[in-house]
Amino acid sequence: MPQVTADVHTDGMEIIELDPADGDLVSGAFDVMTAAHAVDHPENPAPHRATFVAGLSYPPPDEDEAHFVAVEDGQVRALLGIGMPNRGNLHFAWAWIIVHPEHRRKGIGSALVDTYVAYARGRGRTELTLDTHMSWEGGLERSKAGQLFNEHHGFKLALTWINRRCAVDALDAATEQALLEKAEAAAGDEYEVISWIGRTPEELVETMARIDSTILAEVPLGELGLEPETIDAELKNAKADRNEAMGMKIVQTVARHRGTGEVVANTCVFIHDDGEFPDAYQGITIVDKDHRGHRLGLLLKIVNVRLVRENFPHIRAIWTDNADVNAPMIDINVTLGYEIVDAGGEFSRKFEA
Template identity: 75%
Template sequence: MSNLEILELDPADGDLVSGAFEVLRASHAADHPDNPAPHEGKFAKGLIHPTPGEEEHTFIAVKDGTVVGIAEIGLPMRENLHFGWASIHVRPDRRRQGAGAALLDHFIAFTRGRGRTELTLDTLMTWEDGVARDKAGQEFLEKRGFKLALTSINRRCAVDALDADTEQRLLEKAQSAAGDDYEIVSWLGRTPEELVETMARIDSTILAEVPLGDLDLQPETIDAELKNAKADRNEAMGVIPIQTVARHRASGEVVANTAVFAYDDTEYEDAFQGITIVDKEHRGHRLGLLLKLVNLRLVRENFPQVRAIWTDNADVNAPMIDINVMLGYEIVDAMGEYQIKFAE
């Protein structure tokens, strides 16, 4: 592809940032319009405020002054220093002209130059009776030596999927199973200062608990400083966590946690379910279901514009999938995380 340049995106270059976002917008419209649209404000602000604990880079493919492709790259900087990930998109009208291959080559060279030996890229997949997705992304990665390492099922739930009586009955059953040993605490936005330490502890268990397929990832150590830095980033990007936790009365520790993330944008109708986790010693009390139901009501009360909540779960995560199906989540498609490994 002649005249093709690969450039690192400067967050201060408004025209190129707009061009890069247009690639994401057009790719979404062509490939998966049923899924939540990319949010321009979050994208632009995310370039200025990278994820704490990660080195992030965005590269663009430019031909004749037009942005035709984008590669968003992340490198963990605290743990998992062998790992690197990317997401690559090419404008639908500029595909099969070399931009995707050039961005992939750049991703590999860039991350290998920083000592990374395990790299992943994601691509859409069809799942069961969900929406049919083009296999071009899978075939492209497989041809380049990548292998499927983890499949996550993407589900959507209307905020009013359950009728009021069913929702109340499920809530009361979960409250009964939880008993009096737990205090249920909810908030919007930043974690209250008195809960930061205990929340950092439970956040540090996430990668040890969620299914990771063939990915070789070690648990992250989240401390109060990192947790507060992530809260700063959310505030800067207009991302608002809606969070509900169960605090064990006897120990004072948070032992279960769920969060939904919405945007500070009254026009945006989608919100995103984050990880729901329950400490091993406190499972069997329906805490996961209880927290998700309480949190669902918070979303409806505080974000009337939100019509749907989206979640993804590893295809083997049966307990969480069962809860989501009970709440009314329906399959849309899946995301395949493809991996390639290099010798050290």
């Protein structure tokens, strides 16, 4: 088993585990993210400084995280983020690597892959992933560097998602209203639609945890070997604490089945608590298997985007990633006005236990 090294020296370059309290290194890391964004995918939402900084100190409660920086001549040249589930899927690790555009093709990215593999293998992980932006037909041209780099390191494409953007006012008011009424008619009287901003109301935490626990079993995962994980009320609340710590506001709309009192459909949008940042992110949308075919997905998304518009007038667009094979979700998104921007790939490599 490889040993984990917190500090690796390669020809004048040092790889250091990032201490969230080290303001200079944290700033240098963020500057690399910003420079790469400007060159690689400037149309996508920019990295958000406060959220990045807070995230270093508040890892997700169901994941262990680590960040490393590659430093040369006192400057951060590249950044590696690693995540490892800590409740289930203990064989799994994911990571992302960003090298400053002016310092590529010098082996820095490869040194960070070595750091990642040593770190994750040293903690018993056998399925490791790396992701990257890619091009998609009808979208913007993206560099093939990430894809070729991942393949160069033996990581194979396991899951492709398409990245779409929707202006919050993509539909004219009459079209949106007509779609909403059609969806309401299809849903009938069996469901109560409930919305909120921020934490899940206490009385819904248990039932929300139940539907969240179905996510990994229901979303397409391609070749990734991920098992469903149980989300209980305690974890749900811990995730809400983290969102607050990171300055994220959640706009959420659910359908509660009147007969059973259970939440059977859910959609949510994540917004930076920052009145100047124009982009928001679509979180999971899920409809329980037994309640599909009633237009609940479309209904909830329209109600939710209206809430976004009313409460966060500075938000101009919502971004979403869908597995390329997720036809029902993509159909809803296209109806709502989502347009292709680019794509992403999750590349995986399996190791012997």
